[in-house]
Amino acid sequence: MKPKHIKDQALIIFGASGDLTHRKLIPAIFDLYRQKSLPQNFAVLGVARSPYTDDSFREKMKDGIRQFATAKDISDEELNTFSQKLHYLSINTDDGKDYVKVKERLEQLDKEENTAGNYIFYLSTPPALYPLVPKFLAQQGLNKEEGYFRRIIIEKPFGTDLKSAISLNASLREDYKEDQIYRIDHYLGKETVQNMLVTRFANGIYEPLWNRNYIHHVEITAAESIGVENRGSYYDHSGALRDMLQNHLLQLVALVAMEPPMAIESEAIRNEKLKVFQALRPMSDEDVFKNVIRGQYTAANIKGKYAKGYREEKDVDKDSRTETYIAMKLFIDNWRWGDVPFYIRTGKRLPTRVSEVVIHFKPAPQRLFHETTDLRNDDNQLVIRIQPDEGILLKTRMKVPGSGYQVKTVNMDFHYSQLQDTYLPEAYERLLLDCMTGDSTLYIRGDALEATWKFVQPLIDFWEKNPDAPLHGYPAGTWGPENADDLIEEKNLTWRYPCKNLSDDGIYCEL
Ligand code: BG6
Secondary structure (H helix, E strand, O other): OOOOOOOOEEEEEEOOOOHHHHHHHHHHHHHHHHOOOOOOOEEEEEEEOOOOOHHHHHHHHHHHHHHHOOOOOOOHHHHHHHHOOEEEEEOOOOOHHHHHHHHHHHHHHHHHHOOOOOEEEEEOOOHHHOOHHHHHHHHOOOOOOOOOOEEEEEOOOOOOOHHHHHHHHHHHHOOOOHHHEEEOOHHHHOHHHHHHHHHHHOOOOOHHHOOOOOEEEEEEEEEOOOOOOOOHHHHHHHHHHHHHHHHHHHHHHHHHHOOOOOOOOHHHHHHHHHHHHHHEOOOOHHHHHHHEEEEEEEOEEEOOEEEOOHHHOOOOOOOOOOOOEEEEEEOEOOOOOOOOOEEEEEEOOOOOOEEEEEEEEOOOOOOOOOOOOOOOOOOOEEEEEEEOOOEEEEEEEEEOOOOOOOEEEEEEEEEHHHOOOOOOOOHHHHHHHHHHHOOOOOOEOHHHHHHHHHHHHHHHHHHHHOOOOOOEEEEOOOOOOHHHHHHOOOOOOOOOOEOOOOOOEOOOOOO
């Protein structure tokens, strides 16, 4: 359905010949078109160095839509009609003088397609261009909002450390107001991530328990089974800390930990998230040493097939010490969370692709049924499954039928797949549509972005100063370094070992 206040507009994608445009952005735009969510008058202008024509660009995008759009049963006719909205301009993107061509082409599109001078500039370019493209656009006056809007969307990585993030923010703010800048974190576009706000704040039963009095610890996992694929040259300079933890994992931490906002409104929500980042307990060198575990995958046989080690991957240094796995214990020093450990981990080449948040509740204060008094892996847990098999699961204790009082843990679970005819939009679909309507709730504000870098900077510094700090190998296809369980304070507890299916866990599951 078309949002009420959506204006006619053009989306200009810089880096349009790249993978993201073909795999994610254009398929998402097509899905929005399918659902009649696009504005009445709408055009896409792809901009990059590669010498495509409108026609050859359209052909490539059609191919991307067929492969990657959520929509199925796409007819040639539908695809042809849609592709008329796609245009292409080849320029030298790092040459400021070439941006006059962008301006002229947009003026022409405004006339032909009635896009009304409203533009979203999407930067899907190498990060080195992030400060340049917005500057070159501003030199052409394309940042000015005079009766129309001008917004820029910036992909991650937004900086590579605190200093570069501050400097990129400062450079953007010279020409753009904060409400024109949309910093993307595609995790926030995921339906299940947004549902965390609803789970917490639309139910009366969770919030009273959602604090240090009842929660023993929180566990957040974003596991991937794939390796670095063909992104070695980027990843080897990034590693799991910058690629996943600084952004996706800390965003999840904020949504679990934030206070209720005054309203479901961009600034109210983003203010509360910022407070969480500001309350993260800073890490000393000793904390980094004790509370962070890094790993790198090594070669292994997975189901009889050879899986490369990280150092054998294309464009990766043969002696690389880049982490492909990171696990961390952190604390949020505020009234709600005082001394509750948050364990977060992410890694490549783990046994399965799964992202989830697990709230571990404290055990019943009296163990009436002759149970041990230790906290156990099967105590009450609320599992919020982000992907796959999206859903929510509560582990609760019940009596085993029969004589006596034997207790076991059972699952109460809801899976999104149980909803009939419900369409789960892709993250990029939701995020693009939000930017089109001017809703920045699911984008990262500049101050929050800097606060997350501030938190991870001591790790970057520590590893730079101590290049020989431990980096543990783990065979591809396993749950990371063996000592990752040592992070967890209680001796009987381990990380949850989730399976593809939300209701299963344990080390031995079908992957
Ligand atoms: C990206 C990272 O931000 O997120 C990738 O750069 C990672 O390395 C991806 O694979 C994971 O996203 P998702 O949506 O598949 O969990």
